[in-house]
Amino acid sequence: MGKDKLRRFAEIDTFANVYQLEEAKPLKGNWTNNHFKNCNPLVLELACGKGEYAVNLAQLFPEKNFIGIDYKGNRIWRGAKTAIEDGIENVAFLRIQIENILDYFGEGEIDEIWITFPDPQPQLSREKKRLTSPRFLEKYKPLLKKGGKINLKTDNDQLYLYTCETVEALGLKTHKNTDHLYTSEVLDEVLSIKTYYEKKYLLHDKNINYIQFSFD
Structure with missing residues (x-):
């Protein structure tokens, strides 16, 4: 492991807005009161990487709370440090494997989920x-409040089509859907947030896919 990674891992241990593995389990079911000290809606960004989306959403919506989730601490470091430096208190980060998400959040605790440019596998x-x-959808379902939405933003056409087919096969409700986000009518301030990797894709004229759906 490089010196920069080691330094970042050591530094996030001191960040009040980062939780890692077992230390986060006592917050299950009560993140808003115990960490954010309010009763505002809670939004997750899964596979958050450097946390650009979570941080930008937190700035746009100070009346909501956001948690970026990823397992790579050296990536989380960037988003957490930006939030600290800019005084953004309504965003936190959680370093866990997403497959264990049910161990960290309670039933109906989440208002919305964002999945931004995940590994398409x-x-x-x-x-x-x-x-x-x-x-994974079965894991998210009990955590989302009634009407809670899931958003996928990806450059990977295969993952996008797979998600559309999965949503249809499971009888879920699609709210927004486009395979060319930046020329579509659904584009808005939130969807205009661009991650580091998204900017690189757009420089090569790669289309960006987006779908929003719910279990209702």
Whole structure:
């Protein structure tokens, strides 16, 4: 492990807005009161990477709370440090494996989920690891409040089509859907937030896919 990674891992241990593994389990079911000290809606960004979406959403919606989730601490470091430096108190970060999400949040605790440019896991043998597979959707379902929405934003056409097919097969409700986000009518201030990797994709004229759906 490089010196920068080691330094970042050591630094996030001192960040009040980062929780890691076992230390986060006591917050299950009561994140808003115990960490954010309010009763505002709670939104997750899964596979958050450097946390650009979570941080930007927190700035746009100070009346909501946001948690970016990823397992790579050196990536979380960037988003957490930005939030501290800019005084953004309605965003936190959680370093866990997303497959264990049920250990960290209570039933009906989450208002909305964002999945932004996750690993598409293109091999058929890795379908169960896709964050929009039925296996993962079953984990999100009890955590979301009634009417809670899931948003997927991805440059990967295969993952987008797989998600659309999964949503249809499970009888879920689609609210918004486009395979060319930046030329579509659904584009708004929130969807205009661009991550580091998204900016790179757009420089190469890659289309960005987006779907919003719910269990209702």
